[in-house]
Amino acid sequence: MKVLLDLQYLNVATTGIKTYMMELAHAALAYPHPDIEWIFSHDPETQSADQTFKGPQSKLQRLNYHLDYFRWKEFQLPDLVKKHNPDVLICLDFVSPVASLSCRRLTVIHDAFFWQMPQNYPKWWRTYFLSLIKKGLKEDTIVITTTEYSKTSLERYLGKHHPISVIYQAPKTMENSMDSTFLEENGLGSQKFFLHIGTFDKRKNLPLFVRAFDQFLQKTKADFKLVLAGGPGQSAQMNDFPIVEKLIEELGLQEKILLTGYVNDDRVKTLYQNAFAYVFPSENEGFGIPIIEAMGIGIPVIHSDQPALMEVAGDAGLAFKTGNQQDLMEKMVILILDNDKINSMIRQGLEQSKKFSAQKFIEGFQNVILKK
Structure with a gap:
């Protein structure tokens, strides 16, 4: 079974989601399964090191990032699905493509903050991002989340149209030396x-x-x-x-x-x-x-x-x-x-x-x- 792992978001991820993405990619390589062939959309180390959209940014730079993200999710990632013809696509950053795909989807929604704490987000951005999330929950989608608490919270806002599975994540590997x-x-x-x-x-x-x-x-x-x-x-x-x-x-x-x-x-x-x-x-x-x-x-x-x-x-x-x-x-x-x-x-x-x-x-x- 071929599984395509979307790692594009590593070019901006800096905290918990970065740890989640990196540790999952590392674990997929460290603990292979005979029935699963992993395909990475990006090399995790290279994508994580990309500084193009990290750090303080002007409004124009932020706009360019949002356009880049949209282009990836709605055009380039569906093209990658057509190229590799995976059985499963895993998106680790809340959003899956709106386009119809020929494969099952696992979409990781880490928490319900966007619904629970609207005051913490710009109104226009929150509306846009929630729209992307919901439109990507289509066809044969399973939502993955981090805790039973998050599952209960998401069911309150998303309903039970798609099954939600809880998978506990792993902490960051700390084999590095101390300073x-x-x-x-x-x-x-x-x-x-x-x-x-x-x-x-x-x-x-x-x-x-x-x-x-x-x-x-x-x-x-x-x-x-x-x-x-x-x-x-x-x-x-x-x-x-x-x-x-x-x-x-x-x-x-x-x-x-x-x-x-x-x-x-x-x-x-x-x-x-x-x-x-x-x-x-x-x-x-x-x-x-x-x-x-x-x-x-x-x-x-x-x-x-x-x-x-x-x-x-x-x-x-x-x-x-x-x-x-x-x-x-x-x-x-x-x-x-x-x-x-x-x-x-x-x-x-x-x-x-x-x-x-x-x-x-x-x-x-x-x-x-x-x-x-």
């Missing part, structure tokens, strides 16, 4: 610190985390820092980075909170390996890959009780009430006072992380692909 000089350069050599890695999207609740950290310092007088690693939100409406910067200044925490910007994989691993704990205060997630990355490296995780994070963390994380600054602060205090709790969370986290392997990830797709 210890990065710690020294930023005053983290022997410093205990809480960590968050990800964009400054509004749904991440990072201003809440900053306020809770300030409250934690006042209550405990502990010598801790907070590291917020990642780039700005994906649009002006979604971006909390300026708000966080202003809040840090207002609270006088310039020496206590480090904003690293985007960090490469070497530095991501270095931060995970040296953090006291990972904190994930998000109000809405489809999966929450940093939870598994942190647990797999062996640090305790505090997370909001948002359903997808509860599903992924199981009983291995320490949950606080979503949006509750006081509760988050109290959970941070618990960790510095209870070594037994930390050790127990680390053990449980290592076990929980084993449920999310590359082999299980690709086997989930193989099972759906081969199911008659």
Whole structure:
């Protein structure tokens, strides 16, 4: 059975979807199935390294990207289907071609944010993108999503016209070396610190985390820092980075909170390996890959009780009430006072992380692909 994997979106993907796409491509090669022949639309490493549409862009550059994306989905990808005649087409970025195709489709819709949080997206763009998503859900399509929470959410907005399967994804492979000089350069050599890695999207609740950290310092007088690693939100409406910067200044925490910007994989691993704990205060997630990355490296995780994070963390994380600054602060205090709790969370986290392997990830797709 021939399977065509659409990897075009890697030329702009920078966060969770990039990890999803790269790890699936790697797993397809690492764990071949005798009945499946994989065809990649692009070389994943080359496409991921393409800088044409990454970084700050003018309105003209953004328009050119949208035209390029539309041209790919509606013309070039259907032509590729005709060329290779696959049995299955997998689109990993919400959108499948509107055109009728001669093959089955697996379309990955990672979450329901576009429906749940309309205030975070430009109105015209959201309308256009939702139209592309819905028009591509045709013929013999199976929707793939990341958690049972996302499945329930999508059924609310898409109905049950197409079956939805849950496949848990794999965390980023971290076989790269660490960058210890990065710690020294930023005053983290022997410093205990809480960590968050990800964009400054509004749904991440990072201003809440900053306020809770300030409250934690006042209550405990502990010598801790907070590291917020990642780039700005994906649009002006979604971006909390300026708000966080202003809040840090207002609270006088310039020496206590480090904003690293985007960090490469070497530095991501270095931060995970040296953090006291990972904190994930998000109000809405489809999966929450940093939870598994942190647990797999062996640090305790505090997370909001948002359903997808509860599903992924199981009983291995320490949950606080979503949006509750006081509760988050109290959970941070618990960790510095209870070594037994930390050790127990680390053990449980290592076990929980084993449920999310590359082999299980690709086997989930193989099972759906081969199911008659």
